[in-house]
Amino acid sequence: MKVSRSEFVVVGAGVFGVWIAHFLRQRGHSVTLVDAFGAGNTRSSSGDESRVIRMGYGGDTLYTRWAARSLRMWQELFHDAGQPLFIKTGVLWLGTEADAYTPQQTGSLSAEKIAHEMLSAGELASRFPQFGLDGISVGVFEPDSGVLLARRSVTAVLDDAVRSGVQYVIDAIDAPEREGVHLDHLQTRAGKEIGGEVFIFSCGAWLPQIFPNLLGKRIFPTRQEVFFFGPPPGAQQFKSPTMPVWLHHEDEVYGLPDIENRGIKIASDRHGERFDPEIGDRVVSAQGLREMREYLQRRLPVLKDAPLLESRVGQYENTSSGDFLLDRHPEIENVWLAGGGSGHGFKHGPMVGQYMAGRILDGTEPEPRFSIERKLQVQQRSVY
């Protein structure tokens, strides 16, 4: 069975793939978008309920700029789709003078004209009494940042792309055979042939399996556990806007307020062990749960014995530094790679789509940090 041939074939309908398909189609090109399990599926990194969109990146202005531009594009899409999938919870950074990361972001936020407030320990205690502030001496609050309802956001972009003419196929593609420097078509596991002029692989944590020689040692998929704890009956102090999203660089923990009554969501940003996105075991560990309870005791003492309502295991698809991989395949001239979201990629979906469309269609200047050459085989994380 044949799928009609398109100019562009995008493999992987996570947040990167749907936005790439969206921008290529907007520019008037024919596009086929393929996903093994469907857009925003539970195995994908994009398939969770919620993702934080924050502007602060320490002193890293590149991602601050991208996050701000992406938020505008997300909001435009949600407005046009009539779906309010962004929740302006505000984002609170908890830090200490000793750790430059949090205070540093005021420079990049100011440079990009992003609203923020620097808060002293006293101001934190009076405005956010939910938190245990032992050892915290400084806060930065981003009032206009918040949460994207992730899975539904991916579906909203997909629906918009399909409405505008993107051909959407649910099937798994086989890794392309590495013969020659040009790819003509892909074969799906169900026996379809998908032909195109240019192929973009946005397969998240599957990229190392599809290109084992090139990416097997350059993308590091890790197991990441997520927990939802239930607040006491009637409690309002854990809901937005009373409670914001919070992040603490030194603790390597972040959390989201009780959204849609699912409970407080918390997770460690520390990289877990290596993980297979397709068959990996998605039951959280006793140790992970214990660590989260210890964290609650210290930072949200009212919730120290709160019941665990839900848990999830997802995966990061890390590059060596945490910078995205957005580049041309070094050997196959009509193949491009988009991945390496590294635990912070969701919010940037719109900018990734726009950047890839610019690179592919207009030959715009590449950002060296996104190149394949900069993706090392040893992890030295520098982006958080």
Ligand SMILES: Cc1cc2nc3c(=O)[nH]c(=O)nc-3n(C[C@H](O)[C@H](O)[C@H](O)COP(=O)(O)OP(=O)(O)OC[C@H]3O[C@@H](n4cnc5c(N)ncnc54)[C@H](O)[C@@H]3O)c2cc1C
């Ligand atoms: C627990 C957790 C918390 C996170 N928190 C945040 C956050 O708060 N803010 C933020 O900005 N980012 C966050 N991230 C990171 C963000 O979610 C990811 O960077 C982003 O979703 C990656 O999107 P992607 O499109 O590259 O990959 P994916 O969403 O994984 O999509 C890849 C797609 O490719 C498909 N695919 C794979 N192989 C094939 C094949 N052979 N044929 C066809 N299809 C195939 C898969 O089915 C999948 O749908 C978090 C990630 C995790 C795991």
